[in-house]
Amino acid sequence: MNKKAIVFLLVFAMVIVACGDTAEEEVAVEATEEEHDHEGESTLEQVQERGFLKCGVSTGATGFTEVGDDGSYSGFDVDYCYAVAAAVFGDYSKVEFKQLTAAERFTALSAGEIDVLIRNTTWTQSRDTELGNDFGPTTYFDGQQLMGRVSDGLSSSSTLADIDGLRVCTNAGTTTEKNITEGAGLVGATIELVTVEAFSEAIDKFIAGECDIVTTDGSGLVGRRAVNDALNDWAIFPQSPISKEPLGPTYRSNDSQWADIINWTVYATVIADEYGVTRANIDSFDYDAAPEMGRLFGKNDGELQTKMGLSADAYYNVVKQIGNYDEIFSRNLNPLGLYREGGANARWTEGGLVYAPPAR
Amino acid sequence: MVDLIKKNVKSLQESLFSSIGSSVLTIATTYLVINFFRGMLGFALTSDKDWLAVLNNMQLYMVQAYPEEDFIRVWLSVGLTFVLAGLSIGIWRSEERVKSSQVFNSFFKGGLGVLFFTIIAPTNASFMGNDGSVITEEVFSMDSRLGILIPVVVFCVIFFSIRFINVKFTVNSSDMVFFYLFIPVALLWFVKLPTIQLDQNNERIIPDPIMPIASSTKIPWTVIFVSFLVSYFIGMYLKNIKSIKSIMSLSWFLLPLLIFSWIFKKPQIDMSLVLGSDLPIFGVFLLWGFLVITFVNNSIFKKYYSTYLGVTFLLTLAGVFSGLPMLAKTCLLLITLFSVVVPAVSTSSQGKRSLLIVWAVALVTLTFLLRGGASDTGIVVPGSSIFGGFSLTWLLAIFGTYVSFPLGVLLALGRNSKLPIIRIVCTGIIELTRSVPYITWLFFASVTLAVFLPAGVEFNLIVRVLMVTAFFSGAYFAENIRGGLQSIPKGQYEAADAIGMSPFQKISLIIMPQALRAVIPTLVSSAITAFKDSSLVTIIGLFDFLTIGKTVIGNQSIPVNFVGHDRENLIFVAIVYWIFTFTLSRRSMKVEKKLGLGER
Known part of the structure; x- marks a missing residue:
């Protein structure tokens, strides 16, 4: 009797569970529809509703994303996260950082776990077209370079042809590896490629003399040369990098309002730099003499910003709280030995590539 | 005394130099071991290494960005754990006595260890300079070596000879815990290790040699030590109260829940x-x-x-x-x-x-x-989680075990069940989770799990990781426990049936206690594996203890430039992991001994 009851119950349970499953599916279908509704909401609305910005940054990149000894964030990329928050909320601190590994950064962006990805990500054609992202204006023009010892006869004016027969260390499985092989092949130099897991290992091998050349993005090389106090012993070359690595913010495709906000946050810092508006002189600056600055900061007419869905003084807050491009750059990268002068990151009027469309 | 030395020499001779072959082996291994330790010490002592990269980031290691004004909550969590530990040691106070000679013997052995390292420590160490040349520097001067050697030799002689004077007293083995804990707490007050300070130009200034190690933590640790001691006496006093032991076990179960849901979380x-x-x-x-x-x-x-x-x-x-x-x-x-x-x-x-x-x-x-x-x-941090560093590792380890152990028991029972549906479902869950690598499950938690959850249900990444961890280590626990279940003779089941026990009573009173007792070593090794595997969360961007050492500090240029100092941090992380897992395995060995395992 008892057993029969149990068997009956089990069968009943199975039926219920089976029905439950279908009910579950219906719920799921509704859910995805709801989510689509939610996605119909623009990113700006979502961010404003939530009350803070979710910004994807690197797990660790010297000068770009760093975590201090008290857990606070700093760096070039981090400052641009702060800048976007300052534009949207008028308060730079309303950011939640999400540290992402290279493998999961694009998935996190398309899954909506972050609103914007500012994680030293190179803008390439395939990433732009295939992954459902769009790239904002480049904030840092990087490029792959090589570093060798002066004692090996290398100098900053050396070229790829000079590394013929040398051992080159780089980290495996990256475009860095591909670039150096292709580049050396083009000039007919035969190299012995030593690949390691991480760049810090490559540097260790280089210091230990197990390889003659180490190669990665220029910003990384300069940083390590400064840390190891080897300015006169190590030479970085060639003058123009062997690859182009434009780094900048990335956001989801098909949300032009959000894209405009990010883009103009970057442009506002660049324009402020062109006019010499800094955190220090922003309130004493003569805006009547520079109407473009006045428009951008909402001093006399804030219509351009309000049309974007922001407050009129959104970009004033950016420069007031974070600073202009030059301030952000020198604060984070000058201590590492990276300077704007003479490089691609100089102002366009000084031969660089940092340029913004006019604000009018 | 002469007899004793003779005896020792003889036994040494027998075990190390019994034949030509073993003599060669002894000499060769001694040479290798000494060189290994010399190399390690040389590495640790050279100026090329910056141990301040570890010391300066202690806060980051422990709680990551947890705000300083709420640190009292962290200390409260640690303190409560110690109070509960004190109570438990008092209640379960063993009556075992340790002879004074044994205590002195262990001091003597400790002294010998220090002597060994002091003697073999290299005077000069070399490292590779930036231009590839070899730089040699003096790391351990003769003066400082003598400064350590002489007191330690005196110490060793005292404790060696004290065994022959008739001081015979015994110490309760539980009391020794306090002595061992007293040493590190006292060290906080006296040992002086600097932390970095910067001048206006962000240049390092010479560290203040007067500053004791971790000056901010010595007072909390002392308070915790004192309350640990007090609760020990309270525990001894409460010893005879009925059912106090089950209340304590329950408190141990609830404490982490309380810490993580109320104290730490605010x-x-x-x-x-x-x-x-x-x-x-x-x-x-x-x-x-x-x-x-x-x-x-x-x-x-x-x-x-x-x-x-x-x-x-x-x-x-x-x-x-x-x-x-x-x-x-x-x-x-x-x-x-x-x-x-x-x-x-x-x-x-x-x-x-x-x-x-x-x-x-x-x-x-x-x-x-x-x-x-x-x-x-109510805790505001710049990242997405208030847990980071060691607090995250701890959270993952404790909750991983908490959830997965009961789940493992249920799955093991289910797999042994006579009802086909339950058996098939449990077998399916076990085989499915075990046959996919843990890293894949972590990616599943980070990327795909959201798709499977009902609408509006959005879990924190840590909760999602805990969910997959529970199933993954649960499956391993289940297989271990199933091994234990199979070692129970059929007669035990039949005996339980014969005296009219219900199935629930049979499992909980007869079968499970025996099955679990048989698999303690494998269960502990599973728990240790779970503890260490928690460091794999680094690949989905969570900042556990290892990640802080591996990726974060090696990239720090602000406020102090520690770029490239990865090795020091990795060594520190390895030592901390070792301390915890070693303690865990030693404890489990004691439990095994107590239960008389392997004596059947």
């Missing part, structure tokens, strides 16, 4: 939710439990009890997959379990009364903990 309580949702649910389930207890001996209810159980089970199943509040879902699970247990326990009116108390207390605790767990945290 929940912001929404009173309208407490009154509008928590209290009604609490009332309904309290009443439900009360009714079950009251009518359990009623003949009509008894007749349909299996039907009632089935209906409750179905309700639970339906409830878990519905949009009910978390509290209601958990209460449903609890009432199902409770209903299974009730008929077995509540036979007398006294049993009923205590059951009712147990039910009420369980519900209050559950409501309290879940309210804390479900509320928003």
Whole structure:
């Protein structure tokens, strides 16, 4: 009797569970529809509703994303996260950082776990077209370079042809590896490629003399040369990098309002730099003499910003709280030995590539 | 005394130089070992290494971005753990006595260890300079070596000879714990290790040699040590109270839950939710439990009890997959379990009364903990989680084990079940989780799990990781426990049946205790694996203890430039992991010894 009851119950349970499953599916279908509704909401609305910005940054990149000894964030990329928050909320601190590994950064962006990805990500054609992202204006023009010892006869004016027969260390499985092989092949130099897991290992091998050349993005090389106090012993070359690595913010495709906000946050810092508006002189600056600055900061007419869905003084807050491009750059990268002068990151009027469309 | 030395020399000769072959082996290995330690010490002492990269980032290592004004919460969590440990040591105080000679012997051995390292430490160490040249520097001068050697030799001689003077007393082995803990706490006050300070130009200034190590932590640690001591005496006093041991075990179970849901988290309580949702649910389930207890001996209810159980089970199943509040879902699970247990326990009116108390207390605790767990945290951090560094590793390890162990027991029982559906489902879960790598499950948690969850349910990444971890290590626990179950002779089952035990009693009183006892070593090694595997979360961007050392500090240029100092941090991380896993395995060895395992 008892057993029969149990068997009956089990069968009943199975039926219920089976029905439950279908009910579950219906719920799921509704859910995805709801989510689509939610996605119909623009990113700006979502961010404003939530009350803070979710910004994807690197797990660790010297000068770009760093975590201090008290857990606070700093760096070039981090400052641009702060800048976007300052534009949207008028308060730079309303950011939640999400540290992402290279493998999961694009998935996190398309899954909506972050609103914007500012994680030293190179803008390439395939990433732009295939992954459902769009790239904002480049904030840092990087490029792959090589570093060798002066004692090996290398100098900053050396070229790829000079590394013929040398051992080159780089980290495996990256475009860095591909670039150096292709580049050396083009000039007919035969190299012995030593690949390691991480760049810090490559540097260790280089210091230990197990390889003659180490190669990665220029910003990384300069940083390590400064840390190891080897300015006169190590030479970085060639003058123009062997690859182009434009780094900048990335956001989801098909949300032009959000894209405009990010883009103009970057442009506002660049324009402020062109006019010499800094955190220090922003309130004493003569805006009547520079109407473009006045428009951008909402001093006399804030219509351009309000049309974007922001407050009129959104970009004033950016420069007031974070600073202009030059301030952000020198604060984070000058201590590492990276300077704007003479490089691609100089102002366009000084031969660089940092340029913004006019604000009018 | 001469006899003793002769005896020792003889035994050394026998074990190390018994034949030509073994002499060669002894000399060769000694040479290798000494060189290994020399290399290691040389590495640790050269100026090329910056150990301040570790010391300066201690806060980051422990709690990552947890705000300083709320540190009292961290200390409270640590302190509560120590108080509970003190109470437990007092209550379970072993009557074992340690002879004074044994204590002195261990001091002597410790001294010998220090002597060994001091003697073999290299005077000069070399490292590779930036231009590839070899730089040699003096790392351990003769003066400082003598400064260590002479006191230690005196110390060793004293403790060696003291064994021959007739000082014979014994020490309680539990009391020794306090002595061992006293040493590091006292060291905090006296040992001087610098932390970095910067001048206006962000240049390092010479560290202040007067500053003791971790000057901010010595007072909290001293307070914790004192309360540890006090609670030890309280525990000794409470020793004879009835059922104190089960209360302590329960407290150990609840403490991490309390820490993670209330103390560490600082929940912001929404009173309208407490009154509008928590209290009604609490009332309904309290009443439900009360009714079950009251009518359990009623003949009509008894007749349909299996039907009632089935209906409750179905309700639970339906409830878990519905949009009910978390509290209601958990209460449903609890009432199902409770209903299974009730008929077995509540036979007398006294049993009923205590059951009712147990039910009420369980519900209050559950409501309290879940309210804390479900509320928003009041801690503001720049990252997405208030847990980071060691607190995250700890959270993953403790909750991984907490959830996965019971799950493992259930899965193991299910796999051994005679009912085909349960067996197939359990086997399926075990085989599915075990046959996919843990890293794949982590990616699943980070990227795909959101797709499988019902709408509007959005879990924190850490919770998602805990979910997959529970199933993954649960499957391993299940297989270990199943091994134990298979070692139980069939006679045990039959004997339990013969004296009329219910299936529940049979499993919980006869089978499980024996099965678990048989697999303690494998269970502990599974727990250790789970603890170490928690570092794999680094690949989905969570900042556990290892990641802080590996990726974060090696990239720090602000406020102090530590770029490239990865090795020091990795060595530190390895040592900390070793301390914890070694303690765990030593403890389990003691438990095994106590249970007389392997003596059958």
